[in-house]
Amino acid sequence: MDDLRKALFQDRRSIRSFESRQISSTDLHELCSAAQLAASAMNEQAWFFVIIQKEEVIKEIAVLATGIEESPYYNAPTVIVAFAKDDAIAPVEDCVLAMSNMMYAAVLNDLGTCWIHATKNVFNNPKYAALKKACGVPEGYTCVGSLAVGYPSGKLPEAKTRKQNVFSVIR
Template sequence: MLDLIKSRKSVRKYSEKHISDEDLRKILEAGRLAPSWMNVQSWKFILIKSEENKELLSKLSLGQAHVKNADALIVCVADVNAWEEAKITHIKNPGLNPALQGENGLLIRTMEQVIYPISYMMLEAESLGIKSCIIGAMGNEITGIEQDTYHEVKQKLGLGDGQILSTIITLGYEAEESMTTKIRKDFDDVISLEKLGSKF
């Protein structure tokens, strides 16, 4: 697994080779199986393959070309409504029930939860030789940009109130292998034992 994590990188140039539906299902299944707070699973995923929708989502993403040129996209939806649907209203402690943390607290918690399946799906894609990139620069309720396009996207993709397009994952086979070096902070810069700054 660690070798897989080390090999994974953001790829923005894709070949014309198509991803099989079988592999797309495997990637989506990895997301479906991700852990969540109290098993609420406050997310939805929409697979995008049509050129029309990719074009629209590229526009939403400030014209990023790899959104349009990817073989497939996964639209990741943060579903605030899931907390109410999960029937956890009997839990009265706000620390245990994000639905009691106020609108802002609930939004933050819901957006946080979507990170888990996103990571799972990208690693599953990597295991299949399929490259990916996370798109966060786009219009939605959080950024407040491209709102006309965002409303068009929400309507076209069937998103209702309380369902926020949080992220887009681009998927495809790499056009040509790049020599990109993964640069991360040193282990001791981010890992501590018992107290920040104390080496493990």
């Protein structure tokens, strides 16, 4: 259990440098399964995910998101865009829990992830509604964010110092 705990909580890092090789179908399936098993308010499972592995599409979305050629996805071969159902009980929270499960499943599969907030600039902009529709996103869903996913390039970054004194225990 200690090795699993270490892998899940101590080894998870935001990865900002990825190898170019695509993640395997098996690994992708593991991430998707982890997302589906996430906790959600009243078990609504109020999420929808778009998995993009086509390099040209990732680059196009990167430019739309930032307005510059430099990709916010750190050249990851896979980008998973998360959408939350607007009329759910706790849509954003449900989606974030599912994405967190994906991040921890990635660690167990020797993959790296990085939460990318800029994706919201594209998928929540009415100007790009056609792109959202082309990606198969149902009506009534809002983008929460995305994950850059791939095999980390190089050594894992060192853990940053964590804030202390962030808990108040009342007994």
